[in-house]
Amino acid sequence: MDNKLTPFGPDWDIVLEKLEASKASGLELNSEEENLLQELQQIRTDATQAFKAYNAFDTDKKWAELKQQIQPDQTDKNSNKKRKPIKLWLKISAAAAAIFIIVGIGLVLQKDGQQNKNIFHNDIPAGKNSATLTLDNGKKIILSNTTSGQLASEAGILISKSADGEVIYSIKNQTENAANKSNTLSTVNGQTYRLQLPDQSKVWLNAASSIKFPASFAGLKNRKVKLTGEAYFEISKDKEHPFIVETTQQEVQVLGTHFNINTYEDKQNTTTTLLEGSVKITNEHKIQQLLKPGETALVNNTANILVSPADTKSALAWKNGDFRFNEERIDEIMLKISRWYDIEVTYHGPISKEKFSGKISRNKNISEVLNMLSYSNAVKFIVEGRRVTVMQ
Structure with a gap:
C-alpha cells in the first residue's frame, strides 16, 4: 500500500490551474487575482518541498546515524584529548530535531487526512440526459432509449428528438384539435432534459420535475403549461398570447422572457428568478407582483410575495x-x-x-x-x- 502523502488538495489545484491557464492564454489578471496566483504558487512550492522531505525521509536510517554519533569513535578512544560535550550535544540535538520536525509534519498531515477521510464503499456517477415523454393517448417514450429523429406524430404536430438530446415540437399539418391534446415531459432523480415547445419556446427541465403542455397552442388564448419541480424557460415573444406557468403556489405570466422557477415540494416555497424581460406573479391569495430582471420572488403559504436581489449564478447553476x-x-x-x-x-x-x-x-x-x-x-x-x- 502506498502511504506517501500528497501536498495539494483538489480545490487549490482547480483555482491555481485556472489562474495559470488564464495568464498563459494572455488574459490580464486583476491585482487580487495576481496576488492570489502568487500566494498559491508559493504555497505549492513550500508544501511540495515539505512533503518530498517527509516521503523521502528514512527515519530508521537517521536514528541509526544519530546513535553512531553518540558512540565515541576509535580515534576518540585512543586519544588523550578530552571530547567536547557541548559540540557533541549540539550535533545530536540538531540531528534529533530534524528527525522530529520531519516526522512531526508527517504525523500532523496523516492525522488531518484521517479526520477528513470519507468512507466510500462504492462511487456513484452523475445523472444523465434522459426523461419520459407521455403522449395524450398514454403512450410513454423513454428518451434515453431512442435515437434521434421522429418520435411521434399527433394531430398534425411532429415530435422529434435532436442529435444533441432535445425534444422538439414542430408543425407538420397543424389542426386546432392538437390544442386539446396534453403531453407531459417528466424526469426522475438523476435525470435532466430539454424541450422545445410548439411555439418555439425552450424549457430546461431539472431532475425530479415535470411539465404538462398542449401539443399545440393554436386556437388558445393563453399558452399555458403546468410545472412541478424546477425548470428554466426562454419564452418566444407573442404579445397576443401570454405564456403562463402554473405551479401549486402561483402563476407566472410572461410575454417573452428568460426566467427560472424552483417549486420543489421539499422547499415548501416557490422561487422565481428573472434574467430578462418582466413577469407578473400571482399567488394563491390573488396577490400580484411584477418582477424586474435580476430579482427573485419567493412565494410561500403567506399572503405576501417577497422580492429580493437575485443570486442568478446560484439559481442557474444546475442548468449550466x-x-x-x-x-x-x-x-x-x-x-x-x-x-x-x-x-x-x-x-x-x-x-x-x-x-x-x-x-x-x-x-x-x-x-x-x-x-x-x-x-x-x-x-x-x-x-x-x-x-x-x-x-x-
Missing part, C-alpha cells in the same frame, strides 16, 4: 451543469445532491450548522462532490450503495 452553494446548510445542499445522484440521505448525530459555499461540476462522481464538502472538517460522509450518511 454545476452545483453552486452560497452560504447553505448541509441539509439544504444534500437535497440538491440527492435529486441529482438519486440517493437516500441519512444523518448520524446532529446536523452541522456550518454554512457552505463553493462550486463544482455536476458531471463529477459523487465522491468528488462529497470530498469538497468535507474539506472544512465540518462534515464527513459514508457511501454504501445508494445511501449516503452524513456525520459531523
